[in-house]
Amino acid sequence: MKLLKFLLVGIFFGIVLVKSEAVSWYRIYEMFRFQSFHMYGIIGTAIGTGILFLQLSKRFKVNSLNGKQLSVPLKDRGFARYILGGTIFGFGWALIGACPGPMYILVGTGVMSMLIVLAAATFGTFIYGMLRDKLPH
Amino acid sequence: MHVMDWIFKPWPWYITGPLIASVMGLLLFFGRTFGMSSNLRTFCAIGGAGKYSSFFNLRWRDYLWSLTLVLGSVIGGYIAVTFLSDGSISTINPTTISELNDLGFSNVGHSLVPDEFYGLKAVTSFKGLSLLIIGGLLVGFGTRYAGGCTSGHAITGLSSLQKPSLIAVIGFFLGGLITVNFILPYIV
Numbered sequence: 414m415k416l417l418k419f420l421l422v423g424i425f426f427g428i429v430l431v432k433s434e435a436v437s438w439y440r441i442y443e444m445f446r447f448q449s450f451h452m453y454g455i456i457g458t459a460i461g462t463g464i465l466f467l468q469l470s471k472r473f474k475v476n477s478l479n480g481k482q483l484s485v486p487l488k489d490r491g492f493a494r495y496i497l498g499g500t501i502f503g504f505g506w507a508l509i510g511a512c513p514g515p516m517y518i519l520v521g522t523g524v525m526s527m528l529i530v531l532a533a534a535t536f537g538t539f540i541y542g543m544l545r546d547k548l549p550h
Numbered sequence: 551m552h553v554m555d556w557i558f559k560p561w562p563w564y565i566t567g568p569l570i571a572s573v574m575g576l577l578l579f580f581g582r583t584f585g586m587s588s589n590l591r592t593f594c595a596i597g598g599a600g601k602y603s604s605f606f607n608l609r610w611r612d613y614l615w616s617l618t619l620v621l622g623s624v625i626g627g628y629i630a631v632t633f634l635s636d637g638s639i640s641t642i643n644p645t646t647i648s649e650l651n652d653l654g655f656s657n658v659g660h661s662l663v664p665d666e667f668y669g670l671k672a673v674t675s676f677k678g679l680s681l682l683i684i685g686g687l688l689v690g691f692g693t694r695y696a697g698g699c700t701s702g703h704a705i706t707g708l709s710s711l712q713k714p715s716l717i718a719v720i721g722f723f724l725g726g727l728i729t730v731n732f733i734l735p736y737i738v
Contacts, residue, residue: 416618418580423622424629426573431630431662433566438663439642442650445723445730448643451563456704458567459574463709466575479581485706486583488697488714495714498696499703499721505688506722507729508681510663512700513693514586517620521627524663526673530686535597537690538590542605548695 427518436518438510445507493549505534558636574705582615585702587693589613589620631662653738666738681737696721 430436433455444452469475470483477483506512509530511519516534519527541548574584591606592613599606610617640659647658655666665672672678693699696718698707704722707715 416615419582419615419618420622420625422573422576422580423619423624424626425622426570426619427623427626427628428630428634429561429566429569429573429626430623431627432561432634433563433570434560434640434662435566435570436627436662437640437659438667439640439646439650439659441726442730442734443643443646445726446646446649448646454563455567455570458564459570459705460708462568462571463574463705464711466571467710470575470578475579477579477581481581483578485578485710485712488703488707488712491714492717495696495717496721496724498692498694499718500692500725500728501688501721502692502696502699502718503722503725503727504729504733505685505690505692505725506700507726508734509667509685509689512586512689513590514623514699514701516689517586517589517623518627519662521624521629522631522662523628524668526668526670526682527663529673529679529682530689533683533686534690534693535590535593537687537692538587538694539594539599539602539606539690540687541691541694542591542594542599542603545603545605 426514427521430515430518431522436511436515436522441507441510489550491550497549505537557634559638560640570705571709574701574709577619580615583702584706585616585698586620586623587690587699587702589616590690591694592617653735655738692725 434440435452435455440452443449467485475483511527511530513534516527516531577584592610595606595608595610642659650658655664667678667681673682696703698715698718700722703715703718708719
């Protein structure tokens with residue numbers, strides 16, 4: 414039962430991302446060519462709603478189910494890891510037209526070759542784990 | 551238009567953006583954080599990567615909730631295309647379509663991903679397979695290096711006004727813009 418709510422949220426997430434076309438390779442291409450507002454509209458309204466939600470939950474001291482005040486964990490300080498890692502991620506994102514969430518979802522829509530991308534992405538994460546101590550963070 | 555017809559069409563950005571934020575909100579309410587790429591690390595841990603790097607020494611059962619979320623999203627993808635779609639063609643900008651036609655892409659917007667990248671013919675060619683593998687490696691490496699992907703940084707990080715996430719998202723766009731505008735036209 415504890416896991417059921419996550420299954421349901423996942424199903425909802427998968428449906429929303431397909432119906433929004435955020436999982437479309439063409440929408441990602443179009444976004445990076447500045448030829449459509451669509452993706453900027455999705456990301457922009459998601460962040461806008463997110464900001465509003467977090468500000469309101471702070472003001473009204475909303476608790477999460479575990480009884481603590483609802484909050485977002487803070488990211489570590491730094492610059493190199495974010496700009497370098499982010500850019501490397503962007504290279505891949507634009508090439509295959511999918512970030513990790515859409516990768517899983519597209520498998521569900523029947524794009525079986527995405528499993529190759531997912532295997533490669535898992536291996537990419539493994540490579541990061543191996544090189545982590547040698548990289549600037 | 552009847553509301554049921556509307557369900558089967560692509561949903562507008564001003565509906566889906568807030569719905570994505572609600573996924574973040576629900577997960578925070580459950581005491582968890584929205585981050586889809588962390589599962590790749592969990593996959594490594596399940597596969598025994600902890601033997602090679604302490605980075606993968608984690609109890610993957612602690613992340614069972616997140617793996618369940620992934621399973622749900624796969625099911626959601628199946629439900630969306632099987633029961634909630636009428637096969638509408640995506641309203642991609644005509645300029646984009648003609649550009650992609652010139653690059654050798656056909657049926658632009660008729661499916662979620664191009665056959666030229668994901669079809670059987672592409673996947674069984676050396677070049678096509680290489681592109682998928684390189685793309686996957688870059689995403690998997692980059693996201694963990696940056697400590698998050700679109701869900702963790704762009705949605706959750708920016709919603710909570712965190713500077714590291716802003717830097718990461720600038721990186722996402724820098725990399726994406728370079729790839730689409732200066733690399734993609736020469737490799738497809």
